[in-house]
Amino acid sequence: MNRVRTRFAPSPTGFMHIGNLRTALYCYLFAKQNNGDFILRIEDTDVERTVDGAIDIIYKTLNESKIYADEGPLQGGNFGPYVQTERKDIYMKYALELVEKGAAYYCFCDKERLDSLATENGIKRYDKHCLHLSKEEINERLARGDKWVIRQNMPTEGVSEFDDLVFGHVSIPNNELEDQILIKSDGLPTYNFANVIDDHLMQISHVMRGNEYLSSTPKYNLLYDAFGWEHPQYVHLTPIMKDATRKLSKRHGDANFNDFTEKGYLPEAIINYISLLGWSPKGEEEKFSMEELIEKFSISGLSHSSSIFDEAKMKWLNGEYIKELPFEKFMELATPFFEKSKIKGKYSYEKFGKLIQTRIEILSEIPEKVDFLAEFTPAEGEMYFNKKFKIDSEVAKKVLEKSITVLENVSDWNEENLHAAIVKTAEEMELKSGVVYTVLRIGLTGVMVTPGGSPEMADILGKEESLNRLKLSLEKLK
Numbered sequence: 001m002n003r004v005r006t007r008f009a010p011s012p013t014g015f016m017h018i019g020n021l022r023t024a025l026y027c028y029l030f031a032k033q034n035n036g037d038f039i040l041r042i043e044d045t046d047v048e049r050t051v052d053g054a055i056d057i058i059y060k061t062l063n064e065s066k067i068y069a070d071e072g073p074l075q076g077g078n079f080g081p082y083v084q085t086e087r088k089d090i091y092m093k094y095a096l097e098l099v100e101k102g103a104a105y106y107c108f109c110d111k112e113r114l115d116s117l118a119t120e121n122g123i124k125r126y127d128k129h130c131l132h133l134s135k136e137e138i139n140e141r142l143a144r145g146d147k148w149v150i151r152q153n154m155p156t157e158g159v160s161e162f163d164d165l166v167f168g169h170v171s172i173p174n175n176e177l178e179d180q181i182l183i184k185s186d187g188l189p190t191y192n193f194a195n196v197i198d199d200h201l202m203q204i205s206h207v208m209r210g211n212e213y214l215s216s217t218p219k220y221n222l223l224y225d226a227f228g229w230e231h232p233q234y235v236h237l238t239p240i241m242k243d244a245t246r247k248l249s250k251r252h253g254d255a256n257f258n259d260f261t262e263k264g265y266l267p268e269a270i271i272n273y274i275s276l277l278g279w280s281p282k283g284e285e286e287k288f289s290m291e292e293l294i295e296k297f298s299i300s301g302l303s304h305s306s307s308i309f310d311e312a313k314m315k316w317l318n319g320e321y322i323k324e325l326p327f328e329k330f331m332e333l334a335t336p337f338f339e340k341s342k343i344k345g346k347y348s349y350e351k352f353g354k355l356i357q358t359r360i361e362i363l364s365e366i367p368e369k370v371d372f373l374a375e376f377t378p379a380e381g382e383m384y385f386n387k388k389f390k391i392d393s394e395v396a397k398k399v400l401e402k403s404i405t406v407l408e409n410v411s412d413w414n415e416e417n418l419h420a421a422i423v424k425t426a427e428e429m430e431l432k433s434g435v436v437y438t439v440l441r442i443g444l445t446g447v448m449v450t451p452g453g454s455p456e457m458a459d460i461l462g463k464e465e466s467l468n469r470l471k472l473s474l475e476k477l478k
């Protein structure tokens with residue numbers, strides 16, 4: 001087999017959509033698994049759709065995702081330039097070669113004429129009008145500066161066939177293929193032409209892309225044939241859907257990488273999750289590192305039907321990744337979210353971090369998990385009511401009274417000493433320690449459910465604030 005070379009060929013039209021990122025991932029995994037090359041090519045020939053800054057977003061997204069190109073605009077390589085608008089002359093040279101061979105032709109038809117073409121099933125098809133112009137007439141019109149495009153001259157008979165590694169045998173009657181434009185009036189190529197020239201010149205062995213290109217692939221193969229070039233292998237990928245009927249779509253602003261990282265998804269988790277959208281590993285395991293994905297990925301595991309994007313599942317997986325982060329790394333990522341919370345500048349992020357690292361699925365849940373501690377309203381008597389520990393507001397009042405005196409004497413205010421003080425209080429009152437833990441937790445926070453127990457809450461609040469709150473809570477019960 002030739003050296004495996006795959007390419008990711010995004011158009012710089014905005015944020016990186018999840019479907020595109022998945023294509024990049026599969027291209028990368030397949031290349032790396034085969035010790036081949038992964039190439040990044042920027043397809044920017046649709047100048048009107050190009051968005052400023054979008055190329056940088058592509059670089060940044062791939063980098064954060066740890067999908068590293070061997071060749072590309074930043075990396076360089078022997079097959080550059082890797083930005084299509086910088087390859088304009090190359091396309092023109094090959095287009096003229098096709099014109100020479102009769103496989104393509106100049107077309108001068110204006111909009112009016114194109115608009116007047118007969119419609120077939122709602123689609124206007126070019127009628128090969130300019131194919132029949134004489135050489136003299138073409139030269140005269142070119143010299144005159146008339147507007148032109150170059151079109152592919154499709155055969156009108158026969159069938160085009162090829163084998164796709166996912167979709168199997170594909171066969172399309174040639175008379176269904178339109179004489180598509182190869183070079184536009186601005187002198188730049190269409191995708192339909194540039195992809196063929198570049199995939200050949202860049203020695204791409206496997207073309208992996210969305211299946212919206214499946215039905216156009218026979219046209220591309222006819223171009224390869226006209227040049228006498230070998231076809232690449234094709235791997236068309238099924239779409240990722242928002243639900244049963246709607247595709248996730250960049251144009252509708254759905255699901256892009258950047259939105260997810262801003263919400264506090266880790267790139268590793270996003271990559272892991274999207275690897276499974278359209279590919280099924282053997283076995284039950286679903287959590288994979290990039291190295292494992294490189295080892296396990298297989299074209300035979302690619303799905304023939306579309307997959308549905310399930311954010312809840314990605315969230316769950318992200319939670320698994322968060323749990324496994326080394327604490328320092330977790331804090332580095334979590335700090336910006338603590339900064340957005342109400343405890344900002346009040347309480348230790350680290351102490352809270354220890355309590356919530358295993359309790360959140362995405363980092364943006366941090367404020368809602370910690371905000372409760374920043375505002376304090378003493379609890380009403382009913383909140384203390386607890387069947388298991390036989391607590392009612394009378395018991396709560398006694399526990400608060402006693403605890404306040406015990407805690408006032410704790411000089412070294414830390415979790416360990418606070419635990420000891422609580423146990424001591426319980427012993428002296430002949431109560432289960434759970435009773436004291438529970439009453440203090442509510443007394444300190446005014447809420448029932450907290451991410452840590454009372455010693456942790458008291459430790460975060462500090463001695464002065466803790467005692468103040470306990471006194472207010474006691475007042476409330478009187």
Ligand code: GLU
Nearest residue numbers: 009010011043195208209
């Ligand atoms: N520029 C095309 C796109 O973004 C690339 C398709 C391909 O991979 O060939 O859809």
